Amino acid sequence: SDLFARLFTGKNPSPLSLSWAHPPPTMTGEAVNPKAYPLADAQLTITILDLVQQAANYKQLKKGANEATKTLNRGIAEFIVMAADTEPLEILLHLPLLAEDKNVPYVFVPSKQALGRACGVTRPVIACSVTSNEGSQLKSQIQQLKDAIEKLMI
Numbered sequence: 001s002d003l004f005a006r007l008f009t010g011k012n013p014s015p016l017s018l019s020w021a022h023p024p025p026t027m028t029g030e031a032v033n034p035k036a037y038p039l040a041d042a043q044l045t046i047t048i049l050d051l052v053q054q055a056a057n058y059k060q061l062k063k064g065a066n067e068a069t070k071t072l073n074r075g076i077a078e079f080i081v082m083a084a085d086t087e088p089l090e091i092l093l094h095l096p097l098l099a100e101d102k103n104v105p106y107v108f109v110p111s112k113q114a115l116g117r118a119c120g121v122t123r124p125v126i127a128c129s130v131t132s133n134e135g136s137q138l139k140s141q142i143q144q145l146k147d148a149i150e151k152l153m154i
Helices: 002-009 042-057 065-074 094-101 112-118 139-153
Strands: 061-063 077-083 106-109 127-131
Touching (some): 065 094
Parallel strands (some): 077 106
Antiparallel strands (some): 061 127
């Protein structure tokens, strides 16, 4: 639970040396907004945040709702990750609509603080986009995660 505290309170010395804790489905205990669908469970959240962190290291990550929107419009988004505890959630609810138009999978994770940490920044991040890159070493992991996210949608 010490790792959990470091992850979700911002007391982590280095954003690059994260080994993911097992976050409960909601970080702070309040009910997650029902509009935040599909919401990843604890295990999938860890997998997503892990891949987001690797994508950040490989420069295959765009952080923020505006940049995520741009990757969708340009057709370079592999998948979109959004934070369910965004307040108000409506500021990123244009992304699922756009993602569905472009046939890009999208998923919500419980915490914007944890998403920011995985993105390698000290601020909370409400949305990010993992982008495609020819000859990327993350291709197989990205594909596996896209399949897992698409299973949530059914």
